[in-house]
Amino acid sequence: MQLILISGLSGSGKSVALRVLEDSGYYCVDNLPPSMLADAIALYHEHGHSQIAISVDTRSAPTLAALPNAIKALRALDIDVRLLYLEASTDILVKRFSETRRRHPLSNGHLTVEECIRLEREMLEHVGELGHRIDTSHLSANALRGYVKLLAGADSSRMTVVFESFGFKHGIPLDADFVFDVRCLPNPYYEEALRPLTGRDQAICDFFAGEPEVQAMEDDIRTFLATWLPRFKQDNRSYVTIAIGCTGGQHRSVYLTERLAASLADEQVLIRHRQLGGRSGDH
Incomplete structure (x- = not known):
């Protein structure tokens, strides 16, 4: 039941x-x-x-x-x-x-x-x-x-990891267990051709692929999660919400949310993009 x-x-x-x-x-x-x-x-x-x-x-x-x-x-x-x-x-x-x-x-x-x-x-x-x-x-x-x-x-026998992108100018999510601020990273918003796109578009992915700082931030967050998510499992937590925030919640946070979620292939993952209208899907 x-x-x-x-x-x-x-x-x-x-x-x-x-x-x-x-x-x-x-x-x-x-x-x-x-x-x-x-x-x-x-x-x-x-x-x-x-x-x-x-x-x-x-x-x-x-x-x-x-x-x-x-x-x-x-x-x-x-x-x-x-x-x-x-x-x-x-x-x-x-x-x-x-x-x-x-x-x-x-x-x-x-x-x-x-x-x-x-x-x-x-x-x-x-x-x-x-x-x-x-x-x-x-x-x-x-x-x-x-x-x-x-x-x-969702499978209740496994811990669910929720990744949520958001924009700081709209406020920090109330449901976040961890919040990572990525506003220090290069912003494609200032390139007119990239401005209307989101972090899920290939042109934005290509933009970030050439930025070492973005890769370094992704690696650091991934290392943090690899260290601490197992501890939450041991504590019998059912859900953990990881919020990634940039200024508007459209480019940097969305890109890193998708990348980090994809890297947790062995976990039950849900994705939400708050400023893009809600959810992206699950893995």
């Missing part, structure tokens, strides 16, 4: 994630208290459901403290339990609530939306540490749908 738990901040895309899993054949439940997980899973199993997705968030605040033990107990029963934690920057969340004119679940007539978001972050802080964090600040709904499908289909 596979159980995917969806949690995170209000407005971060939990409903989108739950709907895409429902469309993929999962039996979905919105807002189930963690204290009811074991009984609910047993019931769904009796009715022949082998793929289940459940959202858990601050609407069940009084029972959130029970979530870690509930996950541990379910895994002891050989259930494949995964937790996807969705979040976004405060300004993006405020904008989303403003555009949809929805009321924040923690609103009590006295707190501003920003204060509600800050309170919700504090309430869910320990939940975010239990699973894979996904920063949806710059993800379209379609990109999030594709990413959730990839994560749901």
Whole structure:
């Protein structure tokens, strides 16, 4: 049996994630208290459901403290339990609530939306540490749908390494475990013919192939990952996110993200290009 738990901040895309899993054949439940997980899973199993997705968030605040033990107990029963934690920057969340004119679940007539978001972050802080964090600040709904499908289909017996390119001028990804700054490298943006291209185009690859600094940066990051990724495996981590950032997230970071992901042939790798609209694929 596979159980995917969806949690995170209000407005971060939990409903989108739950709907895409429902469309993929999962039996979905919105807002189930963690204290009811074991009984609910047993019931769904009796009715022949082998793929289940459940959202858990601050609407069940009084029972959130029970979530870690509930996950541990379910895994002891050989259930494949995964937790996807969705979040976004405060300004993006405020904008989303403003555009949809929805009321924040923690609103009590006295707190501003920003204060509600800050309170919700504090309430869910320990939940975010239990699973894979996904920063949806710059993800379209379609990109999030594709990413959730990839994560749901990943082999849970292997650690998943997520490579993410981004542009520093748009902010550092909230979900990154490691951030590498490659803004010091030569920038093809200043060559007019190369400016509209991305780090996946052959002309950009050829440009970087002639730059020793780029190769040196790639070698250094690869050496770092070769040294430390095995330690994360030993620590039973399910996901590690490596973020590579340049100024705009179009050339240098994209090129190195693709190169580094391709070099980990023995790992389960997912690729996201944040400024290019989401994901590139998996290896």
